[in-house]
Amino acid sequence: VSAPGGPRLEAVIEDLEAGFEAHLRDLVAFASIPSVSTDPAYAPDLRRAADWLRARLERAGARAEILETGGHPAVYAETPVVPGAPTLLVYGHYDVQPPDPLQAWLTPPFSPTVREDRLYARGVSDDKGPMLVAVLVAEAYGRAGGLPVNLKFLLEGEEEVGSRHLGALVRRERERLKADVVLSADGAMWRTDLPSLNVASRGSTSLEFTVRGPGKDLHSGRHGGAVHNPLHAIASLVASLHDSSGRVAVRGFYDRVRELSGPERDAIRAIPFDEAAYPASVGASAAYGEAGYSTLERQWTRPTLELNGLWGGYEGPGGKTVIPSEAHAKVSCRLVPDQDPDEVRALVVAHLRDHLPGGVSLEVSGDKPGARPYAIDPAHPALGVARRVLRDLYGRDPVDVRMGGTVPICEVFRHELGLDTVFFSFSTGDEDFHSPNEFFRLSRFRDGLRAWAMYLDAVGPALGGAS
Amino acid sequence: VSAPGGPRLEAVIEDLEAGFEAHLRDLVAFASIPSVSTDPAYAPDLRRAADWLRARLERAGARAEILETGGHPAVYAETPVVPGAPTLLVYGHYDVQPPDPLQAWLTPPFSPTVREDRLYARGVSDDKGPMLVAVLVAEAYGRAGGLPVNLKFLLEGEEEVGSRHLGALVRRERERLKADVVLSADGAMWRTDLPSLNVASRGSTSLEFTVRGPGKDLHSGRHGGAVHNPLHAIASLVASLHDSSGRVAVRGFYDRVRELSGPERDAIRAIPFDEAAYPASVGASAAYGEAGYSTLERQWTRPTLELNGLWGGYEGPGGKTVIPSEAHAKVSCRLVPDQDPDEVRALVVAHLRDHLPGGVSLEVSGDKPGARPYAIDPAHPALGVARRVLRDLYGRDPVDVRMGGTVPICEVFRHELGLDTVFFSFSTGDEDFHSPNEFFRLSRFRDGLRAWAMYLDAVGPALGGAS
Numbered sequence: 010v011s012a013p014g015g016p017r018l019e020a021v022i023e024d025l026e027a028g029f030e031a032h033l034r035d036l037v038a039f040a041s042i043p044s045v046s047t048d049p050a051y052a053p054d055l056r057r058a059a060d061w062l063r064a065r066l067e068r069a070g071a072r073a074e075i076l077e078t079g080g081h082p083a084v085y086a087e088t089p090v091v092p093g094a095p096t097l098l099v100y101g102h103y104d105v106q107p108p109d110p111l112q113a114w115l116t117p118p119f120s121p122t123v124r125e126d127r128l129y130a131r132g133v134s135d136d137k138g139p140m141l142v143a144v145l146v147a148e149a150y151g152r153a154g155g156l157p158v159n160l161k162f163l164l165e166g167e168e169e170v171g172s173r174h175l176g177a178l179v180r181r182e183r184e185r186l187k188a189d190v191v192l193s194a195d196g197a198m199w200r201t202d203l204p205s206l207n208v209a210s211r212g213s214t215s216l217e218f219t220v221r222g223p224g225k226d227l228h229s230g231r232h233g234g235a236v237h238n239p240l241h242a243i244a245s246l247v248a249s250l251h252d253s254s255g256r257v258a259v260r261g262f263y264d265r266v267r268e269l270s271g272p273e274r275d276a277i278r279a280i281p282f283d284e285a286a287y288p289a290s291v292g293a294s295a296a297y298g299e300a301g302y303s304t305l306e307r308q309w310t311r312p313t314l315e316l317n318g319l320w321g322g323y324e325g326p327g328g329k330t331v332i333p334s335e336a337h338a339k340v341s342c343r344l345v346p347d348q349d350p351d352e353v354r355a356l357v358v359a360h361l362r363d364h365l366p367g368g369v370s371l372e373v374s375g376d377k378p379g380a381r382p383y384a385i386d387p388a389h390p391a392l393g394v395a396r397r398v399l400r401d402l403y404g405r406d407p408v409d410v411r412m413g414g415t416v417p418i419c420e421v422f423r424h425e426l427g428l429d430t431v432f433f434s435f436s437t438g439d440e441d442f443h444s445p446n447e448f449f450r451l452s453r454f455r456d457g458l459r460a461w462a463m464y465l466d467a468v469g470p471a472l473g474g475a476s
Numbered sequence: 477v478s479a480p481g482g483p484r485l486e487a488v489i490e491d492l493e494a495g496f497e498a499h500l501r502d503l504v505a506f507a508s509i510p511s512v513s514t515d516p517a518y519a520p521d522l523r524r525a526a527d528w529l530r531a532r533l534e535r536a537g538a539r540a541e542i543l544e545t546g547g548h549p550a551v552y553a554e555t556p557v558v559p560g561a562p563t564l565l566v567y568g569h570y571d572v573q574p575p576d577p578l579q580a581w582l583t584p585p586f587s588p589t590v591r592e593d594r595l596y597a598r599g600v601s602d603d604k605g606p607m608l609v610a611v612l613v614a615e616a617y618g619r620a621g622g623l624p625v626n627l628k629f630l631l632e633g634e635e636e637v638g639s640r641h642l643g644a645l646v647r648r649e650r651e652r653l654k655a656d657v658v659l660s661a662d663g664a665m666w667r668t669d670l671p672s673l674n675v676a677s678r679g680s681t682s683l684e685f686t687v688r689g690p691g692k693d694l695h696s697g698r699h700g701g702a703v704h705n706p707l708h709a710i711a712s713l714v715a716s717l718h719d720s721s722g723r724v725a726v727r728g729f730y731d732r733v734r735e736l737s738g739p740e741r742d743a744i745r746a747i748p749f750d751e752a753a754y755p756a757s758v759g760a761s762a763a764y765g766e767a768g769y770s771t772l773e774r775q776w777t778r779p780t781l782e783l784n785g786l787w788g789g790y791e792g793p794g795g796k797t798v799i800p801s802e803a804h805a806k807v808s809c810r811l812v813p814d815q816d817p818d819e820v821r822a823l824v825v826a827h828l829r830d831h832l833p834g835g836v837s838l839e840v841s842g843d844k845p846g847a848r849p850y851a852i853d854p855a856h857p858a859l860g861v862a863r864r865v866l867r868d869l870y871g872r873d874p875v876d877v878r879m880g881g882t883v884p885i886c887e888v889f890r891h892e893l894g895l896d897t898v899f900f901s902f903s904t905g906d907e908d909f910h911s912p913n914e915f916f917r918l919s920r921f922r923d924g925l926r927a928w929a930m931y932l933d934a935v936g937p938a939l940g941g942a943s
Binding site for chain 2: 370413
């Protein structure tokens with residue numbers, strides 16, 4: 010095994026640069042598969058994406074197989090054993106968000122298209138591109154004489170639906186998943202202009218509900234004023250979930266929320282962030298949110314309750330004089346320490362029942378596992394390696410940031426395997442990964458390949474393996 | 477010209493009975509044309525329905541033509557002149573409501589299907605069936621030696637979109653539309669078990685609005701809590717439109733509403749109506765509405781503001797962690813004397829602007845003409861004829877009822893031609909005409925044919941024409 014930073018790393022980086030056009034073609038092929046995990050209609054495409062990934066890992070020199078989960082399958086792989094070297098469990102996911110609204114895409118979501126420095130397609134940034142980086146780097150090391158560490162890949166197909174079968178799978182496969190740390194190809198970097206490392210993520214819980222009024226759609230001229238319109242009822246229910254300042258009005262919602270310490274707030278305040286420019290950066294007319302907190306504090310350290318969908322009645326062109334028989338809502342909450350997903354969900358359901366107006370009934374559904382909030386010790390040595398690689402790559406120290414989003418797997422890996430997770434993804438938070446026109450920067454794809462090569466070269470000694 | 481109730485009427489009624497199967501086939505053909513006026517995609521079908529109707533009127537012995545309106549065309553026809561006899565202007569509409577939600581139909585909305593005593597199809601009750609009655613009766617009279625009165629037909633294609641070009645058309649054609657009274661084939665009877673005559677209808681006004689937040693859909697994990705979610709904003713706006721008892725909370729909304737007199741309330745109270753059974757009759761769990769008013773008073777004499785559609789964000793299966801960039805609502809109001817449609821619309825818009833929360837913007841659209849509320853003198857002689865025909869047909873006196881819905885044409889005919897409108901339709905209010913599985917009772921189709929034959933036979937003397 011050669012020394013870090015030596016000729017092998019040089020060779021690997023040269024190899025990755027030389028093969029970049031082929032790597033891009035691989036990503037185009039992978040992102041052409043519409044692996045939308047939330048919609049059962051796409052199940053065959055999930056299977057196809059898993060097969061593609063398994064075959065690609067085999068080509069890269071790993072032993073790879075499909076692991077059945079009861080839901081969409083996972084892909085597992087191991088690179089050739091390097092005795093005495095530490096083991097990294099590489100995590101990623103091949104499933105993607107739904108592409109709706111379709112008409113907002115400039116090019117079709119599953120016809121990956123390069124425009125300037127960007128490859129546009131659903132899932133290309135979250136998480137197919139960053140995940141492919143790990144596979145390609147392992148392959149390049151193989152060609153250069155072998156990896157300096159042991160890699161195990163666990164690539165799932167249900168991240169976008171709450172990793173609902175991952176906990177059971179990891180528990181079942183506990184023995185062979187043994188490792189020193191999890192290296193996640195998921196978990197975007199915060200900004201393009203500032204290297205960053207994620208040290209925490211918000212948890213989540215979600216639900217759907219339906220408000221039912223009359224047994225069928227009614228003529229709003231004939232019956233208007235004499236039955237409770239489910240659209241009025243659901244609007245008043247939804248409106249009751251927040252106070253006028255944007256704070257969640259569900260009783261008990263904040264009971265377990267740990268307030269930030271002074272030094273924690275100072276650390277966040279020290280991060281370069283243009284508070285005044287934020288609304289314009291997302292196209293909003295003004296800042297909005299819980300009073301007494303900055304935008305970063307709101308995004309990283311405060312819990313939320315957000316409607317993700319709300320609908321009922323006629324949506325077509327023109328008018329239709331109807332009182333619909335039902336109205337629907339989808340809700341998700343983001344959680345911070347020490348909130349519990351099941352408890353918060355129950356509080357929201359209780360609120361809905363307590364605030365249900367007369368003349369309508371309520372049905373709650375969409376029961377799927379929540380995720381606890383997560384944090385890693387900022388002094389973890391595997392995080393230290395990531396910090397040094399980013400400094401070498403970008404010429405400045407990365408900042409520690411938190412994630413507003415949720416990666417439920419952190420809690421799974423900690424609970425089932427006792428492992429911390431280092432996020433080392435080269436997608437960026439502005440790449441529209443839950444919106445139309447998702448893209449992955451080609452320059453970041455290149456950076457990722459180089460950075461993963463450097464990371465795998467340097468991590469062995471940091472984790473105390475033979476070098 | 478023969479005397480009322482004589483052998484000619486007998487012959488006409490026998491002719492109509494003998495030809496019933498053929499009449500039903502005509503209605504099936506007519507109702508197979510998807511003449512949905514609110515959706516521009518159906519424009520060619522509207523034209524096709526108008527052509528069908530023109531040809532059918534010609535076959536019935538009338539001189540018929542298409543009248544262009546700038547929107548969907550109208551069909552005009554005249555039966556052979558009967559000198560000295562009064563003239564009735566027959567009104568109807570060949571356009572229909574949208575068929576959504578399609579999946580709720582047991583048989584496709586434009587594949588008319590008979591089940592038991594009912595013909596199921598969109599528009600069959602509102603208003604193609606009742607309108608065809610008038611055409612078929614004129615035809616039968618022609619075969620029996622001629623009509624006892626003059627008929628002019630004005631059949632429009634925009635009733636379901638507020639009769640938006642009818643006012644200009646009637647003004648332009650004022651000379652040839654001269655008549656003694658309007659006889660409307662539109663305007664359903666209230667119930668199947670109780671013959672009734674409509675003596676008033678509510679007016680209407682409508683609008684749509686969009687609430688815009690961020691410039692594009694955002695990830696609700698990353699941005700949740702830091703921007704105003706348009707779904708929260710629209711819910712609070714919609715919730716602000718009513719107080720908790722269901723009364724409209726728009727300032728000035730009730731200012732011009734004429735309160736019912738004691739005798740008016742007594743008359744409504746005298747009508748057989750099971751107040752306690754009403755919620756169950758529409759499948760609702762409980763009664764709901766403005767305090768201090770009965771269900772009939774709410775439906776007939778009180779103004780309303782109803783949401784007809786409300787939507788934004790993700791509606792598909794599973795979840796999508798998105799903050800949508802916009803949310804939408806469709807609103808319609810029903811008006812009573814002496815509310816003014818334009819004024820009420822302006823009040824609602826002012827309310828929306830006044831109550832718009834921070835961090836979002838508002839766009840109001842959907843500007844189409846409103847309709848004033850309408851009432852006819854209960855002692856009008858043409859209404860008296862209808863009362864006698866219904867008594868002969870059903871063996872009991874009809875009750876005077878009001879319509880919760882709106883027929884904007886009443887105001888047009890009164891204002892432009894100085895004419896009152898008698899509603900003489902044989903559709904019934906329970907025939908789901910703005911819901912899935914709209915139907916028209918075959919027995920009512922028969923009743924309508926007989927009743928229109930009787931009406932045309934008797935109306936001449938009542939209006940003072942030669943007999």
